[in-house]
Amino acid sequence: MSSAAPDRNEVEPLIETVELRTHFRTPRGIARAVDGVTLQIRRGQSLGVVGESGSGKTVLSRSIMGLLPRNGVIREGSVRYGGEEIGNRTPKQMRSIWGREMAMVFQDPMTSLNPVMKVGKQVTESLRLHLGMSSSEAMAVAEKIFRDVRIPEPTRRLNQYPHELSGGMRQRVMIAIALACGPNMLFADEPTTALDVTVQAQILDLLSEQIRDRNMSMLLVTHNLGVVAGYTDEIAVMYGGKVVERAPTKVLFSNVKMPYTEALLQSIPRMNQPSHSRLAMIPGRPPDLVNPPTGCRFAPRCAYARDVCVREEPPLVQAETPDHTFACHFPVGSAEYHERRVELNRASTTTAEVL
Ligand SMILES: Nc1ncnc2c1ncn2[C@@H]1O[C@H](COP(=O)(O)OP(=O)(O)OP(=O)(O)O)[C@@H](O)[C@H]1O
Numbered sequence: 001m002s003s004a005a006p007d008r009n010e011v012e013p014l015i016e017t018v019e020l021r022t023h024f025r026t027p028r029g030i031a032r033a034v035d036g037v038t039l040q041i042r043r044g045q046s047l048g049v050v051g052e053s054g055s056g057k058t059v060l061s062r063s064i065m066g067l068l069p070r071n072g073v074i075r076e077g078s079v080r081y082g083g084e085e086i087g088n089r090t091p092k093q094m095r096s097i098w099g100r101e102m103a104m105v106f107q108d109p110m111t112s113l114n115p116v117m118k119v120g121k122q123v124t125e126s127l128r129l130h131l132g133m134s135s136s137e138a139m140a141v142a143e144k145i146f147r148d149v150r151i152p153e154p155t156r157r158l159n160q161y162p163h164e165l166s167g168g169m170r171q172r173v174m175i176a177i178a179l180a181c182g183p184n185m186l187f188a189d190e191p192t193t194a195l196d197v198t199v200q201a202q203i204l205d206l207l208s209e210q211i212r213d214r215n216m217s218m219l220l221v222t223h224n225l226g227v228v229a230g231y232t233d234e235i236a237v238m239y240g241g242k243v244v245e246r247a248p249t250k251v252l253f254s255n256v257k258m259p260y261t262e263a264l265l266q267s268i269p270r271m272n273q274p275s276h277s278r279l280a281m282i283p284g285r286p287p288d289l290v291n292p293p294t295g296c297r298f299a300p301r302c303a304y305a306r307d308v309c310v311r312e313e314p315p316l317v318q319a320e321t322p323d324h325t326f327a328c329h330f331p332v333g334s335a336e337y338h339e340r341r342v343e344l345n346r347a348s349t350t351t352a353e354v355l
């Protein structure tokens with residue numbers, strides 16, 4: 001039920017960040033948690049943001065929402081929503097956007113839901129506050145949303161407290177609250193990691209169905225590339241506060257460029273893998289964001305790195321595939337990559353023979 005003209009939606013991204021830099025004051029110095037991120041999310045588009053723990057995914061999404069902790073600040077760059085600058089707004093000014101325009105679903109519903117308020121009231125409060133509905137109007141809408149997110153027996157559930165619901169049901173309530181005021185943009189930060197695997201898939205299916213039906217945009221944050229594969233149009237891969245590769249989802253899986261992305265792909269758990277088997281982990285530690293290494297931040301851990309990688313930061317460049325950018329001196333497929341690959345294979349064969 002969008003009132004904006006369609007042609008405007010096509011030319012203008014719903015969300016746009018330009019060279020966004022978010023810093024934190026820490027006892028050791030300034031941590032550059034988001035370090036020059038430029039991205040766009042169009043209306044109706046789902047963007048997956050993936051990367052290891054500490055790569056800046058949550059800080060990036062919280063910077064866009066204007067929900068940073070006290071010691072964090074947008075130091076440079078811009079955040080636009082529907083073409084309007086919002087990066088410099090105060091929390092008070094952002095309040096009219098939260099809920100109505102942008103909503104969020106977090107990892108643990110228990111910490112976001114009010115434990116002493118019935119879940120129905122938590123939905124209706126939001127409707128009354130943001131849309132000025134009366135109690136009875138809000139209750140009718142809440143019941144409908146509970147049905148939309150497939151909460152069985154919605155009338156009974158509306159009168160229950162969070163602790164009376166299962167983890168999956170609580171996450172459905174969170175999604176209902178997020179969708180209630182008809183926002184354009186949904187932020188979902190690891191929305192299913194606290195749930196077991198079958199429930200995870202149900203919740204992600206539900207989220208993507210609702211996003212599609214409502215023509216909403218979504219930023220889905222996760223450390224698991226396997227999770228975003230089926231639920232996003234595009235993927236941005238973060239490392240050390242930067243986007244190091246970005247591509248339409250299918251392209252990323254078929255034509256990966258950054259050895260870091262390739263390593264993340266190798267660490268996706270496979271359905272046919274025994275649950276106790278070890279996943280390929282990327283050796284080494286993520287970069288220190290207070291004193292980041294010069295050159296490519298992944299170089300100290302990259303099997304394909306050469307001298308230049310440690311000296312010079314690779315710029316983001318366009319791949320041969322459309323809408324695909326990456327930052328790497330010796331990407332997957334380059335002659336240097338192949339040369340090193342052959343050396344690595346030879347070394348591992350020799351080691352296997354010795355053992
Ligand atoms: N409140 C804070 N105070 C100081 N530094 C912070 C704070 N929050 C985040 N940071 C810094 O920002 C970096 C990125 O944090 P962020 O929470 O965005 O990581 P993430 O990619 O979401 O990781 P995870 O997968 O574990 O959720 C951290 O490594 C840390 O250096």
Ligand SMILES: [Mg+2]
Pocket residue numbers: 057058059189
């Ligand atoms: Mg996070």
